[in-house]
Amino acid sequence: MTTVDSRGVPLEDYMLDDGSSYVKLPTVPLPAGSEILVGDEAWRAAMDLAKSRAERPVIAVDVYPGGDVDSLIARIQSALPGIEIIDVEDAAGATPEAIEALIARNLTSDRVFGVMSHFELDEFYDVDRRDALRERIGERTGPVVLVGWGADLAADRDADVLVLVDMARWEIQQRQRAGAGNWRAGNGDLDILRKYKRGFFVEWRTADRHKRDMFERVDFVVDGNAAPEGAGAVLGDDFRGALAAATTGPFRVVPFFDPGVWGGQWMKSTLDLDPTPQNYAWCFDCVPEENSLLLEAGGRVVEVPAMDLVLSQPRALLGERTFARFGAEFPIRFDFLDTMGGGNLSLQVHPLTDYIRDTFGMSYTQDESYYMLDAGDDAVVYLGVRNDVDPEEMVAALRAATDGEHPFDAEKYINTYPARKHDHFAIPAGTVHCSGANSMVLEISATPYIFTFKLWDWGRVGLDGIPRPVHLDHGVKNIQWDRDADWVDRNLVGQVEEIRRESGLVEERTGLHELEFIETRRHWFDQSAAHDTEGTVNVLNLVEGDEVEVVSPTDAFPPYTVHYAETFIVPAAVGPYVVRRTPNSRSERFATVKAYVRGTRTTDD
Known part of the structure; x- marks a missing residue:
C-alpha cells in the first residue's frame, strides 16, 4: 500500500529516488516520536487539549492572510459539531475602505512597486468592534473557536490553545492567479501584479511580524497550503524542534518552477x-521568503514557509554577524x-x-x-x-x-x-x-x-x-x-582567482565585484572538498557532477545527499563540513559554487 501525504502525494515522491536525479520535494525530519494529524483529528486534538486547560476554553486559530477562512470554519464545524465558531475578520476587521485608505501611501499608483510598510496587525482592526468581540468572548457559556488572521489578538494573546494556519507565499500567489483576492479587499479580478504588490509591501510584512510573536506560544501548526479536509497539523513543540534541528545540518527548501x-x-x-x-x-x-519546508514524520508531511526558520532561528541559521547586519532576513x-x-x-x-x-x-x-x-x-x-x-x-x-x-x-x-x-x-x-x-x-x-x-x-x-x-x-x-x-x-568578466590548489582540489574566487556584499567560491574536486561556515550561512549548488554527500567530520549530522543542480543551505551553526563523492557517484569531477556574506566569517577579523 502506498503511503501518501495530506495532499495525496505518494511519500516516495519526497524521497531520494535512485540517487541520481534532482529531488523536487526535499523534506526536513520532525523530531523522533512526532505525529502529524490530518483533517478532523487535528481539530479534535486541539479541543481535547483546550478542555484539559479550561472549563470554557478559547481556541484561537490564527490564519495567515491568503488562507481559506470559510473552508477552515466548515472543516472545524464538521470536526467539532455544536461548538461556537467566530470569524474574527468579519466580527472585528476594519472595513475594506478603511484599510485601503490606511495603506494607500504604501501601495502607490504604480502597477508593481510600492513602499515597504511597518504596520502592526491591530491597525487593521476596528477598535470598537474588537472590544465588543472580546466582551462577547468573555461572556461565553461554553467553548469557542476564533478563526482568522488576528485570532490571537482577538483572544488578547491569552487563548487556551493557539493554532497557527501558515502558508508559503508561493501558494498565495497561485491562489491569486486563480482569482483569490487580498485580505478583506474584494479584488479577486484585479491584475495579479497589483495583488502581489499589496501582499509584498503590506500584508506579508505585517503577517510575519505578527506570527513571529506566536512561534514560542503556538500549540499546533496547520498546513494552510493544503485543502482543509486533508491538511496536516503538528504540535507546536515538534514544529519548534524541527526548526531548531534544521540549523544543525544541511537542508534544502522546496523549489518551485x-x-x-x-x-x-x-x-x-x-x-x-x-x-x-x-x-x-x-x-x-x-x-526562503517565497519557498517552503516540508516537515516529515511517519509518512506524512506538513508544509510551512521556509521563512519560519529564518524568523525563529536567525542566529543559528545566519550567524551572529550576518544577523547583526541584516536582521531576520x-x-x-x-x-x-x-x-x-x-x-x-x-x-x-x-x-x-x-x-x-x-x-x-x-x-x-x-x-x-x-x-x-x-x-x-x-x-x-x-x-x-x-x-x-x-x-x-x-x-x-x-x-x-x-x-x-x-x-x-x-x-x-x-x-x-x-x-x-x-x-x-x-x-x-x-x-x-x-x-x-x-x-x-x-x-x-x-x-x-x-x-x-x-x-x-x-x-x-x-x-x-x-x-x-x-x-x-x-x-x-x-x-x-x-x-x-x-x-x-x-x-565583471572573467574574474577568476585561484585561492588554493592541492591534490584533487582547486578553490577559486569567481566574483563578485567589490561593490557587492556576496563572496562566491568555486571548489573543483575529484574526491572531496573541506569547508567551514566560520560562523556565517553558506549557500551552495552542485554545478558539476552527478551526486555528492555533505558530511560532518565529527558526525554532528547524518550524511546529506545532493544531486546535480540542487541548491542546499548549510547553517552558520554547522561549522566544519565536507562535500564528497558518494559510492553511487559516476562522475569523475565535481564542482560546487558557494556563496556567503563578506565580512561575517570568524577569520575576517
Whole structure:
C-alpha cells in the first residue's frame, strides 16, 4: 500500500529516488516520536487539549492572510459539531475602505512597486468592534473557536490553545492567479501584479511580524497550503524542534518552477519536470521568503514557509554577524533562469542602495551575478553600455521603443559577451544587463525580490496577454554610464582567482565585484572538498557532477545527499563540513559554487 501525504502525494515522491536525479520535494525530519494529524483529528486534538486547560476554553486559530477562512470554519464545524465558531475578520476587521485608505501611501499608483510598510496587525482592526468581540468572548457559556488572521489578538494573546494556519507565499500567489483576492479587499479580478504588490509591501510584512510573536506560544501548526479536509497539523513543540534541528545540518527548501515569456526547455528535461507547460522560465531554489519546508514524520508531511526558520532561528541559521547586519532576513538568493530554446530576458537594471532605500524603503539592493550552468554555442550576456555611448541618445531610443513600433537596437548601445558553461558574470546594481537566449543561468544575488527595472522587453507581452511593465523612469535614474566595455572587461568578466590548489582540489574566487556584499567560491574536486561556515550561512549548488554527500567530520549530522543542480543551505551553526563523492557517484569531477556574506566569517577579523 502506498503511503501518501495530506495532499495525496505518494511519500516516495519526497524521497531520494535512485540517487541520481534532482529531488523536487526535499523534506526536513520532525523530531523522533512526532505525529502529524490530518483533517478532523487535528481539530479534535486541539479541543481535547483546550478542555484539559479550561472549563470554557478559547481556541484561537490564527490564519495567515491568503488562507481559506470559510473552508477552515466548515472543516472545524464538521470536526467539532455544536461548538461556537467566530470569524474574527468579519466580527472585528476594519472595513475594506478603511484599510485601503490606511495603506494607500504604501501601495502607490504604480502597477508593481510600492513602499515597504511597518504596520502592526491591530491597525487593521476596528477598535470598537474588537472590544465588543472580546466582551462577547468573555461572556461565553461554553467553548469557542476564533478563526482568522488576528485570532490571537482577538483572544488578547491569552487563548487556551493557539493554532497557527501558515502558508508559503508561493501558494498565495497561485491562489491569486486563480482569482483569490487580498485580505478583506474584494479584488479577486484585479491584475495579479497589483495583488502581489499589496501582499509584498503590506500584508506579508505585517503577517510575519505578527506570527513571529506566536512561534514560542503556538500549540499546533496547520498546513494552510493544503485543502482543509486533508491538511496536516503538528504540535507546536515538534514544529519548534524541527526548526531548531534544521540549523544543525544541511537542508534544502522546496523549489518551485514557473513558465515565462522567455522561458526555455533545459529544466524541463534535465530536472525531469512536468512536460505539460510550454516552458519553464524560473526556478526559485533558495528564496526562503517565497519557498517552503516540508516537515516529515511517519509518512506524512506538513508544509510551512521556509521563512519560519529564518524568523525563529536567525542566529543559528545566519550567524551572529550576518544577523547583526541584516536582521531576520535571508540575504542570499539562488534561482534558475532558463532561456535554452527560449528568448532573451528583459534588458534591465537594478536600483542603487541609496535609491531603493529612499524610494521604496528597502535596506539593501539586488546586486547579482550570472553563473552559467549551461550555454548554447550562440549564448551571450548583455552587460554594461558600450564605450562612448551617448546617454541622451540611448534614453531617447528606449523611450521611443515604448510605443511598440520602434524596436530598441540593444547591440548598438549594450555590450555582448559570449557565455560558456561555468562562466560567471558579476552584475552590481546600476549595471545594465540581461541574459540572452540559449542560456541556463544560476542567478546568485541579494534578495530584495521584485526590484528589477525593465528598460526594454523586446516588444513582448506577458503570458496573460498584458504588456509587461517597463520602468524606464526608475531605470534611467540608476544606470551607471561609466560602466562601459572597458570597465566591464576589468571588473565583471572573467574574474577568476585561484585561492588554493592541492591534490584533487582547486578553490577559486569567481566574483563578485567589490561593490557587492556576496563572496562566491568555486571548489573543483575529484574526491572531496573541506569547508567551514566560520560562523556565517553558506549557500551552495552542485554545478558539476552527478551526486555528492555533505558530511560532518565529527558526525554532528547524518550524511546529506545532493544531486546535480540542487541548491542546499548549510547553517552558520554547522561549522566544519565536507562535500564528497558518494559510492553511487559516476562522475569523475565535481564542482560546487558557494556563496556567503563578506565580512561575517570568524577569520575576517
